[in-house]
Amino acid sequence: MLPEITPGTAIGDRYQIQKVIGQGSFGRTYLASDTQRFGDACVLKEFVPSSKAEYTIQKARQLFEREAKVLYQIDHPQIPKFLAWFAANERLFLVQEYINGKTYSQILSERQQQGQLFSEAEVTQWLKDLLPVLEYLHKLNIIHRDISLENMMLPHNKSQAVLIDFGLVKEAITKIEFGAGNTQQHYSQASIVGKYGYAPPEQIRLGQCYPCSDIYALGVCAVVLLTGKKPELLVDESLEWQWHSYVNISDSLTQILDKMLAEKPKQRYQSAREVLTDIEPLILPRRTNEALSLKKVEININKAQKEREVIEITESEEFKLLEQRANQLRKKRETSESEETKISQVNDAVEVVFEPQTKPKSYEIWQPEFLEHCRQELIRCMGPMASLIIEETLAQSPHLTPVQLVEALIAEIPNPQRAEDFRKRIQISIKPEKVLSSENPVNTRSVLLYPKFLEHCQQEMSLCVGPMGMFVLEEILAQFPYLTPVELVEALAAEIPDARRAEEFRKNIKTHFPA
Structure with missing residues (x-):
């Protein structure tokens, strides 16, 4: 393997190496800064074919490019963005978004040091957050192949896990280097893609992967979070899972995890959607029993979200409603x-x-200055339709007093806080x-x-x-x-x-x- 790239080195005249953040049999992972994006942090993944044969290197580049195109089509908030790929100095590189956070392996270790593990409620929600990610990938005919706690991160100031380090390119290089060899050697080397204990039997023994293979690995991660035990300590001599005695959880979640961990692929859930269907009922009862303080925070968040939605649709939906109402008012005015x-x-x-x-x-x-003042303040609260609202109000009720006009305009403001601000700014005496x-x-x-x-x-x-x-x-x-x-x-x-x-x-x- 080629030597490690020293910090400060510029790769491709763009990416400046900061430090090594990971290393494996296929190469290394570096933290780098993108000098063409004002020094933004990014992850540079180096893949080094062990063979120096010209054919192997050329084939590696072709297959590497093909797999890079697969990664490029992924666009999901819980998957790091694929930014670029290139070859330099007989090395192949992938550039991905940098996730600033901790792996779940690190988080579990920190909890164990404090005598804590993940609760059933936490793991249930964790599964619900990650299963849609697998569903998204599998619909694109992409299998992760390397799901483990080391390849899941929790970004700082975020609540949902991010799935990192796909096994696509690793498998591609394996196919290049061992495709010409005997079948048994190919299968043996292919088993490297995926971690022992996490990868299912068909992946370890035969190098075969299906959507349910990712579901198996996700189930292993859930069991490890619940028990705090490494996967190899949770199976017996006959390779049967023996994790039930290490944790006390509901029968419902136990049955779900057992089905995810079935040895034969056909006995498992065949899609992430199937697992979600069984997981969802376990989460709803927990939500109804949340602490009052948490409910209050959720209500505040929803309220703020509604305010943003009202502002966003001001110039579209509300205008249409006002236009319809204006037509109705004009008809009523003829007979009123x-x-x-x-x-x-x-x-x-x-x-x-x-x-x-x-x-x-x-x-x-009723001076122009007063009406203009009302119009300007109403624009601050509701946007461009303010003039139309004032015209409609006066057309419908031309006998209104100034106070009545102000109250009528306040009634048209959907946001209570903005309505009160309008009332204070229009000071009629x-x-x-x-x-x-x-x-x-x-x-x-x-x-x-x-x-x-x-x-x-x-x-x-x-x-x-x-x-x-x-x-x-x-x-x-x-x-x-x-x-x-x-x-x-x-x-x-x-x-x-x-x-x-x-x-x-x-x-x-x-x-x-x-x-």
């Missing part, structure tokens, strides 16, 4: 009648009367009149002037939404202390989620206000 609220004061009592009006009331605050006169009608005066009216509003809100009614009223008055009675009624009605109760609230305020 505008209403105006009129409040009259009689013997210290305020009666709310709703009368139809043909002309919408004009408000001085309508000053109360000092004197009540014929030039100053009562419906422009602050609702704070009518304590009995406020008390009745509180009672009616409590009937509609329960004890929260009082807090809703206080919050609205704290934000908008100068609302008119009509504006307060509409603001409170907007807080009642049930449309029928909201309408009853309006009627009760109108007809049953006590003197």
Whole structure:
């Protein structure tokens, strides 16, 4: 074998060797930096044919290239990305993504030093995470051939295992060097591809691999994680598995692992999907019994994910919905009648009367600056459709007060936090009149002037939404202390989620206000 490449050496005028991170009968694995990608870390795998014959080296390159093309088509988040292959100085190299983490062999060793092993729940989830990876590979007609705890890594800050170090290229070089020899020698050498104890009998004895061969090796890994014992210590003299006495797990998982470890390929699961079908029911009950703190974290993650999804579809799905609703509103506007609220004061009592009006009331605050301010703030919350929402709202209800407009726009914002931010940024303050006169009608005066009216509003809100009614009223008055009675009624009605109760609230305020 050619000597080890010293650190600092540049291979292919691009990859600078940092250190050796692995070595085997087929070559070495180096940690390198890619000088053409700003020094990004990568893995450089060197494969050195033992034969120096020109034919062997040429054939090795051809077969190496073919197998490299197989690796190139793999695109899965739990498999390191294949970046390149090349030959240099009679050496063959593969370049792959660098996974910064620990192998499961290292993780198991660290746990054993602390007197711990992997639990049944952990191994069950671990299998569920890795079986889809095997399913993906097998659909591409790719068999890993070298599954073991040394070839599975847990990246830092990740929760799912990564499958590394395929046996494809190792087997290719084996075929090159021993293809011309006798059959028995070929099978003997082929058995090197795959680790003793992990590889199934057909792979060790005959050099044959099937999808169920990978499933067998994955089952061995699971048993080793559960027992903490090396594979060779878990079989007896007749090569039968004897691992049950080392661990106490459910019968369901025991049966699954026994079927994965069946000696004859036909007796095993024939696909990773079959194993997943049996594994899934074991995970669902565990999820329902998770700790409350873990549930809270999961809820927070889901909530954040939903927010991102809302932002992503803002310019597509929501716009389509708004367009459909706009068409509906335009049709309704042709037959709808505008209403105006009129409040009259009689013997210290305020009666709310709703009368139809043909002309919408004009408000001085409907200035272009105010509408532009609303539009800009709504764009911050919902994106480009903000202008359309404002136009539709005013087209449907041109008689809205500024406060009512703000509340109507808030109702269109799907994210509660963004809705509250919008409310705070639109600071409307309508000053109360000092004197009540014929030039100053009562419906422009602050609702704070009518304590009995406020008390009745509180009672009616409590009937509609329960004890929260009082807090809703206080919050609205704290934000908008100068609302008119009509504006307060509409603001409170907007807080009642049930449309029928909201309408009853309006009627009760109108007809049953006590003197």
